[in-house]
Amino acid sequence: MTNKIYQQKHELWLNILFASFAIDDERIKSHLYDFSQIAFRHMKWFGNKVLESGKDYNYDRDMVLLKQESNFAILKVLKEKIEATQVFYPDTTLGERVKTDDTYLLQYVAELLANPVNNAEVTAFNMERKWEDLDQSQIDALTLFLFEESYKEYELILVYAYMQARTKNMLHFNVFEDLVDESHFHLKSFGNMMAKLGILALPRELHRMTYVVKDLDKFVKDGIAEEEAAKEMCKELSDSIKDEKLSKFFDFINYQESYHIKLMEKLL
Amino acid sequence: MFEDVKMPEGMSAETLEHLMYPKNYGKLDDADGTGVALDEKTKEYVIFYAKLKDEIVKDVKFATNGCQDTVVIGSMFTEMIKENDVDYAQKAIQKMHDKLGKLSAQQQVCADIVFTAFIASLKNYENKQDGTDEELHLLKMKESCEVSQEEEEENDK
Numbered sequence: 001m002t003n004k005i006y007q008q009k010h011e012l013w014l015n016i017l018f019a020s021f022a023i024d025d026e027r028i029k030s031h032l033y034d035f036s037q038i039a040f041r042h043m044k045w046f047g048n049k050v051l052e053s054g055k056d057y058n059y060d061r062d063m064v065l066l067k068q069e070s071n072f073a074i075l076k077v078l079k080e081k082i083e084a085t086q087v088f089y090p091d092t093t094l095g096e097r098v099k100t101d102d103t104y105l106l107q108y109v110a111e112l113l114a115n116p117v118n119n120a121e122v123t124a125f126n127m128e129r130k131w132e133d134l135d136q137s138q139i140d141a142l143t144l145f146l147f148e149e150s151y152k153e154y155e156l157i158l159v160y161a162y163m164q165a166r167t168k169n170m171l172h173f174n175v176f177e178d179l180v181d182e183s184h185f186h187l188k189s190f191g192n193m194m195a196k197l198g199i200l201a202l203p204r205e206l207h208r209m210t211y212v213v214k215d216l217d218k219f220v221k222d223g224i225a226e227e228e229a230a231k232e233m234c235k236e237l238s239d240s241i242k243d244e245k246l247s248k249f250f251d252f253i254n255y256q257e258s259y260h261i262k263l264m265e266k267l268l
Numbered sequence: 269m270f271e272d273v274k275m276p277e278g279m280s281a282e283t284l285e286h287l288m289y290p291k292n293y294g295k296l297d298d299a300d301g302t303g304v305a306l307d308e309k310t311k312e313y314v315i316f317y318a319k320l321k322d323e324i325v326k327d328v329k330f331a332t333n334g335c336q337d338t339v340v341i342g343s344m345f346t347e348m349i350k351e352n353d354v355d356y357a358q359k360a361i362q363k364m365h366d367k368l369g370k371l372s373a374q375q376q377v378c379a380d381i382v383f384t385a386f387i388a389s390l391k392n393y394e395n396k397q398d399g400t401d402e403e404l405h406l407l408k409m410k411e412s413c414e415v416s417q418e419e420e421e422e423n424d425k
Contacts, residue, residue: 064289127284140279147287147336155333201288204339207295207331209304209313222311 001049001090006057008085009046009098013039014202015081016105018065019074021191021200022124028071028112033188035105040184042098047165049094059158059206067125071118079109124195131197133243139197142246145237146194147201149230153187154203156180159211175266182260186253220267227264231257283340290339292346296329300396302404303388305381309412314338315404316385320393323353330385337378341368345382354390361386377411384409 016039020032050057068074082102089095089102112118129139157180164176194200213219231254238250299317306313312334319327328350330342345364349357361383371379384407392405 127281127288129284143279143284143287144336151336199284199288204290204293205331207315207333209315209331210333 001046001053002055003050003057003060005088005090006043006046006050007060007062008088009039009043010059011061011063012081012085012102013043014061014063014065015078017187018191018200018202019078021188021195022068022074022122023071023120024122024124024195025071025118025120028118029192031108035101035108037184038101042101044161044165045094046098047161049092051165058208059162059211061205063202065200065202068122069125070122071120072113074122075109075113079106079113082106082109123198124200126198128198131243131246134241134246138241141237141240142193143197143199145233146190146197146199149233150187150190150194151203152226152230153183153190155206155210156183157187158206159213162211163213163216172267175263178263179260182256186256189249189253217268220264224261224264227257227261286340286343287336290343292329292343292350293331293339294329295331296327299329299389301389301391301393303385303390303392304404304406305384305388305409306406307377307381307409307412312338312381314342314381314385316382316389318386318389318393320354323355325349325352325354325357330382332381334381335378337375338382341375341379342382345386349386357386377409380411381409 013036016032017036020029020036023029023032047057066077068077082105086099086102089099129143131139131142134142160176160179160183164173164180167173167176191200234250234254234257238247238254241247241250295315296317296319298319300320301318303316303318304313305316312332314330314332314334317327317329318325328346330346332338332342341364344367345360348360348364352360364379364383368375368379388405388407391407392402395402395405
């Protein structure tokens with residue numbers, strides 16, 4: 001088991017996830033999001049196998065998110081990526097499971113592509129940045145927030161998953177699991193909002209200096225300070241925007257960040 | 269804070285493009301010079317890789333765990349210096365300051381951490397030329413990204 005498989009799966013997870021964000025059809029979006037969560041679990045299992053074999057994996061990736069203009073263009077790119085990834089899977093029980101899952105996903109994508117009713121214009125990359133009831137300064141603020149926080153959630157998912165895979169402490173393992181799950185939900189929420197604004201983009205790649213944590217206590221204390229900052233950003237955004245629905249959403253996220261701090265304190 | 273968001277040149281199409289698709293982001297495995305600028309208070313860092321040939325910056329990459337201002341400035345700066353000579357690159361720091369106009373105190377720190385990482389990469393290159401075995405050159409920031417309200421207000425005057 002090598003890092004190559006891990007990297008391919010990492011890229012495929014992001015491909016499925018961002019296809020889900022970009023496509024506006026709720027039925028397709030929801031299905032693809034479920035598949036992206038399965039792909040993330042594949043990635044985690046491959047990572048464990050890499051570690052069991054005495055090797056290590058990293059978060060390097062080699063991919064771009066092209067500005068596609070239709071559902072079918074996105075689905076065709078996704079189909080190619082799934083097919084290209086299949087050749088990397090090993091002939092093991094895990095490899096067979098993953099192949100079966102991906103074959104089922106390929107079948108689903110093929111069914112979507114066979115029916116023209118599933119095709120539609122994609123506005124997730126058009127950079128128009130329009131949001132009902134928000135003026136330009138509020139949209140600028142929301143834009144910055146979404147870029148900042150979508151990267152942060154992606155970073156948190158990967159950093160906590162990296163630590164979870166290496167801990168022998170059950171309490172820590174469970175806390176990392178909860179934090180990863182919470183960040184998945186936040187990334188999903190922010191990714192879909194970015195698509196609505198027409199500014200969907202991949203979070204930037206993580207450098208090794210970011211995810212190899214040498215001092216857990218220091219990392220957690222810094223993380224708590226970051227959560228406090230994120231809470232403040234949510235509160236300011238909630239106070240400054242005029243859209244009541246959006247404002248309530250940021251209050252809801254704000255309360256979630258409060259509980260993250262409690263979870264993180266268990267790691268100290 | 270959010271009523272007064274200031275990005276380099278406002279939220280222009282150029283800024284948005286750098287946010288969505290940062291240029292020269294990542295790492296260079298065959299860099300001649302690698303430098304890191306670190307803000308010890310916030311643990312924010314920028315790592316800068318430079319590939320040099322006959323004093324020309326042939327290739328350049330950067331990575332950071334920092335904020336979007338750092339990403340946008342890093343993206344713009346690397347675009348400016350690529351395929352230019354080292355002397356131009358050093359002068360480009362001032363040009364970037366001019367291009368970015370009046371920045372907030374926090375954004376100035378973001379700009380400085382990018383430029384400091386670049387200078388560290390040149391220092392690493394020089395050290396290697398002198399025979400020093402140095403994987404990367406680290407420079408610690410004097411000013412932290414964590415800017416107090418008073419400093420922000422002072423800067424706005």
